[in-house]
Amino acid sequence: xxTNYVINSGVRFQLLSQDQLQEMFDGVLHVLEYxxxxxxxxEAREILKEAGAWVDGLRVRLPSYMxxxxxxxxxxxxxxxxxxxxxxxxxxxxxxxAHFGPGPxxxxxxxxxxxxxxxxxxxxxxxxxxxxxxxxxxxxVESLGTVNDVHHELGALYEFxxxxxxxxxxxxxxxxxxxxxxxxxxxxVAEAGGQEAFELRPNYVHYCEPLSPLVSTFEALDKLIFAAxxxxxxxxxxxxxxxxxxxxxxxxxxxQGAAESWMGLTxxxxxxxxxxYFMGGVFSAMDMSSMILAYGAPELPLNMAALTxxxxxxxxxxxQTGGCTxxxxxxxxAIIEGSMSVLFSALTGGDLCHDVGYTESGxxxxxxxxxxxxxxxxxxxxxxxxxxxxxxxxxVPVIHNVGPNGHYLREEHTRRYYKNEFWxxxxxxxxxxxxxxxxxxxxxxxxxxxxVRDILATHQPSPIKPETEKAIEKALAEAExxxxxx
Amino acid sequence: MSRLYERISTAIxxxxxxxxxxLVQRGIDQELAAKEILDNxxxxxxxxxxxxxxxxxxxxxxxxxxxDSMQAGLEVLRPHLVASGVKLIGxxxxxxxxxxxxxxxxxxxxxxCEGAGFEIVDIGFNVDPEKFxxxxxxxxxxxxxxxxxxxxxxxxxxxxxxxxxxAGLRDQVKIMVGGAPVDAAFAERIGADGYGSNAPAGSDLAxxxxxxx
Numbered sequence: 196x197x198t199n200y201v202i203n204s205g206v207r208f209q210l211l212s213q214d215q216l217q218e219m220f221d222g223v224l225h226v227l228e229y230x231x232x233x234x235x236x237x238e239a240r241e242i243l244k245e246a247g248a249w250v251d252g253l254r255v256r257l258p259s260y261m262x263x264x265x266x267x268x269x270x271x272x273x274x275x276x277x278x279x280x281x282x283x284x285x286x287x288x289x290x291x292x293a294h295f296g297p298g299p300x301x302x303x304x305x306x307x308x309x310x311x312x313x314x315x316x317x318x319x320x321x322x323x324x325x326x327x328x329x330x331x332x333x334x335x336v337e338s339l340g341t342v343n344d345v346h347h348e349l350g351a352l353y354e355f356x357x358x359x360x361x362x363x364x365x366x367x368x369x370x371x372x373x374x375x376x377x378x379x380x381x382x383x384v385a386e387a388g389g390q391e392a393f394e395l396r397p398n399y400v401h402y403c404e405p406l407s408p409l410v411s412t413f414e415a416l417d418k419l420i421f422a423a424x425x426x427x428x429x430x431x432x433x434x435x436x437x438x439x440x441x442x443x444x445x446x447x448x449x450x451q452g453a454a455e456s457w458m459g460l461t462x463x464x465x466x467x468x469x470x471x472y473f474m475g476g477v478f479s480a481m482d483m484s485s486m487i488l489a490y491g492a493p494e495l496p497l498n499m500a501a502l503t504x505x506x507x508x509x510x511x512x513x514x515q516t517g518g519c520t521x522x523x524x525x526x527x528x529a530i531i532e533g534s535m536s537v538l539f540s541a542l543t544g545g546d547l548c549h550d551v552g553y554t555e556s557g558x559x560x561x562x563x564x565x566x567x568x569x570x571x572x573x574x575x576x577x578x579x580x581x582x583x584x585x586x587x588x589x590x591v592p593v594i595h596n597v598g599p600n601g602h603y604l605r606e607e608h609t610r611r612y613y614k615n616e617f618w619x620x621x622x623x624x625x626x627x628x629x630x631x632x633x634x635x636x637x638x639x640x641x642x643x644x645x646x647v648r649d650i651l652a653t654h655q656p657s658p659i660k661p662e663t664e665k666a667i668e669k670a671l672a673e674a675e676x677x678x679x680x681x
Numbered sequence: 682m683s684r685l686y687e688r689i690s691t692a693i694x695x696x697x698x699x700x701x702x703x704l705v706q707r708g709i710d711q712e713l714a715a716k717e718i719l720d721n722x723x724x725x726x727x728x729x730x731x732x733x734x735x736x737x738x739x740x741x742x743x744x745x746x747x748x749d750s751m752q753a754g755l756e757v758l759r760p761h762l763v764a765s766g767v768k769l770i771g772x773x774x775x776x777x778x779x780x781x782x783x784x785x786x787x788x789x790x791x792x793x794c795e796g797a798g799f800e801i802v803d804i805g806f807n808v809d810p811e812k813f814x815x816x817x818x819x820x821x822x823x824x825x826x827x828x829x830x831x832x833x834x835x836x837x838x839x840x841x842x843x844x845x846x847x848a849g850l851r852d853q854v855k856i857m858v859g860g861a862p863v864d865a866a867f868a869e870r871i872g873a874d875g876y877g878s879n880a881p882a883g884s885d886l887a888x889x890x891x892x893x894x
Contacts, residue, residue, distance in 0.1 A: 600782060602785045602788075604741055604742060604745055604785065604789075605742075605745050605749075609742050610742045610743075610746070613740060613742050614740075627864075627878045627879070628864060628878075629864065629865055629876070629878040629882075630878055630879075630882075
C-alpha cells in the first residue's frame with residue numbers, strides 16, 4: 196500500500212493556468228452577453244428569444260445563465276459507434292482521449308497514380324474512405340474533398356453515399372443544407388435499424404460551420420436544427436483567421452471563436468437537451484504577406500491548444516485541427532508542419548482532431564499526407580502514452596539476474612514487453628545501409644506511395660446492410676429528382 | 682511423416698522448445714533418419730524464421746525463442762547424428778575481436794548459424810589474433826566469423842586477418858565480419874570474404890561459403 200502517491204498516466208501538458216482559463220471563460224460570456232451575434236435564421240431567433248435571449252433585429256445576445264445552462268446540459272463523455280459494431284472502430288469521447296481523421300471540402304485532390312494535383316471527383320470518395328478504414332491511427336472519416344463531377348447541389352450527399360459503404364469508422368458528415376442532411380440521415384438510420392436505434396448508438400456526426408466574425412448563418416443553423424431534432428451528435432466549427440476575421444492575438448481569437456461556437460451550443464441544447472456537441476474548429480493566422488489561412492503555422496497548434504483547454508474547462512469536447520500543411524507537394528515542409536501539429540494536438544487530448552491530410556492550406560486533399568500522418572500519429576501516441584512505473588516495469592530483479600555484460604534479449608521480461616513498450620514504424624526506415632540499398636534505396640515518399648497503393652488494392656471494408664444499399668439508391672434518386680430543374 | 686516434419690518446423694517457428702524436443706524424439710521413436718529430421722523439418726523451420734525476420738514479421742526476442750527451440754531439438758538429435766556419422770553442413774569459428782567485450786551480436790549469429798545446420802566453435806570476446814590462429818589450427822573450421830561493436834575495436838579485425846595470413850592459414854578459411862560500425866566496404870578493405878548486416882544475413886553468408894545456399 197502506498198500513501199500520497201501520484202501517478203501520471205501519460206505525458207502532462209498544460210498551456211494555460213486555471214486563472215487564465217477562468218478569465219477567458221468570462222470573456223466569452225461577456226462577448227455573448229454584451230456584443231452578441233447576428234443570427235440569420237428566423238426560427239432560431241424565435242427559439243432563443245423564447246428561452247430568454249435578448250433579440251434586436253438580427254442581433255442576438257445571450258444572458259450568461261443561458262450559456263451556463265447549455266454547458267451543463269451538454270455531455271463530456273459519450274460514444275460514436277461503428278456502423279458494423281466493430282468495437283475497435285467505436286470512438287469513446289472522454290477526457291484524455293485524442294482521435295484523428297481527415298477534413299472535408301478541398302476543391303482539389305492529389306491523384307493516386309500520378310501524384311499530381313487535379314479536381315476532386317466522385318470516384319475519389321471511396322478511395323479516401325478505404326484509406327481511413329485501413330489506417331490504424333485514423334479514427335474517423337471525412338472525404339478530403341468536394342465532389343466536382345455531380346450536380347453542384349448534391350456533392351455532399353454523393354460524398355456520404357460514397358464513404359458509408361467503404362468504412363465502418365464513424366463519418367463526420369458535412370452538407371450544403373438540410374436536404375442533404377436529411378438524405379445523409381436516412382442512410383445512417385437505415386443501417387442503424389431505425390431512428391430509435393440510431394439515438395441509442397449514433398453512427399455519424401454532423402458538421403456545421405458558422406461565419407466569423409460573430410455571424411450564425413442560415414445554413415449553419417438550419418443544419419444544426421435538423422441535427423438537434425434528430426439527435427445527431429454535432430460539430431459546430433467556426434474558422435476565424437487572426438488578423439483578418441478575428442483579433443490578431445491568440446487569446447482574442449479563442450474568445451471570439453468560442454462565442455461563435457456557444458451560440459450554436461445554446462440553441463442546440465434548448466432544442467435537444469443533452470445532445471453530444473463538439474465546439475470547434477480551425478483557429479489560425481492570416482499570413483500577412485500571402486493572405487492565406489495558414490494551416491502550417493505554429494499559431495494553429497498553439498491556438499488549438501488554448502481552445503482545447505478552454506473547451507475542457509467548460510466541460511465540452513473539442514473538434515481539434517492538425518496533420519495539415521501549406522505545402523503544395525509531398526515534401527519536407529508538409530511533414531514538418533503536419534507532424535508538429537499532430538504531436539501538439541495529441542498532447543492536448545483534443546477530442547477529434549481533423550484536417551489530417553490537408554495540403555496547400557486546405558485547397559488540396561492528399562491521401563499521401565494522410566498516410567504519412569498516420570505514421571506521425573502513431574509516433575505521437577507512443578509519446579503521449581507515457582511511462583508506466585510499477586514493480587514489474589522497474590525491472591530491478593531482471594537487472595540483477597542479467598548482471599554485468601549479460602544481455603536482455605532472452606529475458607522473459609523482454610518478451611513480455613517488447614511489443615508494447617516500443618512503437619514499430621510502418622514507413623520510417625531503420626534498416627542498415629546494405630539492406631536499405633538492397634531493397635531499392637527507397638525514400639519516405641516512395642514508401643508512403645507504395646503503402647497507399649497497397650492498401651487501396653487490398654483493403655476490404657466490412658459491407659453495409661442490403662437495406663442500407665437500397666436507402667442510398669433512394670436518397671440519391673430523390674435528390675436528383677429535387678434538383679433536376681435547378 | 683511429412684506431417685510430423687511440418688509440426689516440428691511449426692514448433693520451431695513458434696519458439697516452443699519443449700514441444701520441439703518432444704516432436705523430434707517422436708521422429709526418432711518412429712525410426713526416421715536423424716539427417717532427414719534435421720534437413721526436412723528443423724532447418725526448414727529455422728529458414729522460415731530468417732525469412733520472416735528479414736520481412737519485419739518477426740522480432741529478435743521471437744527469433745531467439747526459435748533458436749532456443751532449434752537447440753532443444755538438436756540436443757535430442759545430436760547423439761543420433763553422431764551415431765549415423767552425419768556431418769553438419771560446416772564448421773564456423775566465431776569470436777569478438779581484441780579489445781571488444783560486446784558479444785550479443787556474435788551470439789545471435791551463432792544461433793542463426795546453428796539453426797542453419799552449422800557446428801559452432803565460440804571462442805568468446807576480447808580474443809587476440811594469436812588465439813584465433815590457435816583455434817583455427819585446432820578446430821579446422823570452414824568459416825571464421827569476427828565481430829566488433831566499436832569504431833575503436835573494428836581495426837582489430839584487420840590486424841586479426843593480417844595475422845591469419847602471416848600464419849599461412851588464410852587460404853584454409855573463409856572470413857566473415859559483422860558488427861554495428863562495420864559495412865561491406867570496410868569488409869572488402871580489410872580483406873574479409875564477406876559481410877553480414879545482421880544475424881540471418883550472417884548465416885546466409887556462411888551457407889554461401891560452404892556451398893549450401
